[in-house]
Amino acid sequence: MSNLILGTSIVEDEWNLVRLPVLGEETVRKQAGKVVLFKLTGEKTYSEEQIAATVIPATGKILAPLSLWIARRGELESRLAAGELAIWLDTHEVLADLVSAFDDINQLPLIAVHVERFADGRIFSIGNLLRTRHGYQNTLRAFGDVLRDQLFFLKRCGFDSYLIRADRSAEDALASLKDFSQPYQGAVDDKQPVWRRVSRQPASQP
């Protein structure tokens, strides 16, 4: 069964995820004896060899990494024109690189943001900026370490699609989209803070 939520429904994923291949052994970075769990914003985490070695599926809808588009654009232009290209980026990648790589990001029917770890809240600012600053109007998907307890926040930051981690139930996760009925602050999904949304009268003394 599919683990992909679009809006408030579970749907089949029609996009074929393209990843950069792992060449050789991945090195584990350590700092002060501890494994480094997060990559720095702007850190380059792939090599030209990886991009060169990436196999682009010949047909169908593909969800390709931003770095692949930037380096091998010529091979992907026709797919973009056919509506068969979507782009994903990591939370440590710089959003400006995505925006400047397209004449209009709304040419993309889907942008997906990969969150490697639950605790990486950069994904929220990225979603917000895509929607508010860059006017992205099509499907915005979160994938990676996506668990139900992020969903309410992701939704409020402009995401409308969530690929729940494979070992968890997307069905259960749907409930978390409704965790709070009337949040305080304005955000992407509802720009009005509660005091502009409803009339709040002073409460009577308890």
Next chain:
Amino acid sequence: MYKYDEIDQAIVDERVAQYRDQTRRYLAGELTDEEFRPLRLQNGLYIQRHAPMLRIAVPYGMLSSRQLHKLADIAARYDRGYGHFSTRQNLQLNWPKLEDVPDILAELATVQMHAIQTSGNCIRNITTDQFAGIAPDEIIDPRAVAEIMRQWSTFHPEFALLPRKFKIAVSGTKQDRAIVQAHDIGLEFYRDSDNKMAIKVWVGGGLGRTPILGSVIREHLEWQHVLTYCEAIIRVYNLHGRRDNAYKARIKILVKALGIDEFRKQVEAEWAYLKDSPNTITEAELQRVAQYFTKMPYDTLPAHDASFDSAIASNPAFAAWVKRSVHAHQQPGYRAVTLSLKPHGRAPGDATSEQMHVVADLAEKYSFGELRVSHEQNLILADVRLSDLFSIWEQARAAGLATPNIGLLTDIICCPGGDFCSLANAKSIPIAEAIQQQFDNLDYLHDIGDIELNISGCMNACGHHHIGHIGILGVDKDGSEWYQVTIGGKQGNDASIGTVIGPSFAAEEMPGVVQRLIDVYLQERTEEERFIDTVRRIGVAPFKAHVYAKKEAAHV
């Protein structure tokens, strides 16, 4: 104080349901320890040395009598009959059961309380001056904006998982008592040349492993823009703060790395987009919230009270307490009172359920049913008549809440330390108790005068040791507990970070070390000088020389 409407109530009720389900999933094995961790932390639940620790939010330090009665009942029913008031003006329970926490939260929700964002990498409880609204040197009462910010920061979706914790302090007085320079964001309210409420914004201050005082990012911010301006700051931080190393993840490190000018440039560029967006505060919303923070219905009283004056004249013990514990007030005939949670030989900041009930009753009877928690870990009755002070003193004294040591050496600010906290390198409470015993002479304490002594059991600096006039930091050396001493730290407008005097000491040496520091002060001080003034005038060297002098030399 602020009262919930149905919107506020729905949010805390929905939070209880959400957290109850998260706990259920964890106990059922559907969430791993690592996955549950950020969820429970955002609800103030730590796993500690002996048991979980639950931190309950006391927004900007304000409590009603009804709330304090409830906290006392919760401490009695779910804990061991006491709680610990922290330097963040919150209340910590040291012994709750993990599976009871949803029920505790449900109880808290019945009195408009919660534990939301009291821990974890998110915007924490906003803190302020314990005398907000009544201090004679107040220019702006910052509590209405603090409440608006509490609501804005509660489940702010973009800032739910920041690189590290994020602390905001607000202050509206001439003399800063909220340590705005030691916070991730410090908001200093003032009236501008048009007599409008404006804010001086500090950023990048903090204690912890790398103590840094904040820098001014904006001298003048109109109050309407405080939310969007903070959003701009926190967005830059969220995207660019270091997540690769927890010790370098606070905003202060980013500000320092970029330099305040570059950081300001990035924030202002971000704010250009956010300014005037819907989160801009309206006059109507400010007024709605400000209605909860109007002046109390005071009686018109003379500036003096004969019964009070005669009690002072005839009762030296009462007079000594008044001298230390009673504070000036804007309203003639009224005073604020600090109830000491620092009796000698007890854990600083701890209060038993019985004491909480007593304080709640005192607040109900004498102070309009409200009280405050100070970041110095004491409780405040903010609106008391002069003529009631003697009765309050008698009742507080009977409950062990009237130690006349406020602002003196034994009014020690102290974290829970190695007795409770799993982060600690060393115990802090026994050090505090030993120092209190060493200086268990009130006349001597009064002679030493105003001084702040802060103890933290580790680098995280919950005891704010960097800004103590004397600061003590527990450190671990080869598995044993040692204590590093700083002097010359200070909170306030002229805040400073203390200087380490030299190699650290064993626990049993600490009362003697403090004694030697005090000896130097008493010998060197001029008539007007407090300890901190003497340190600033003569420097660290004479103190260092005396503390580290060989024992035989010390007796010469």
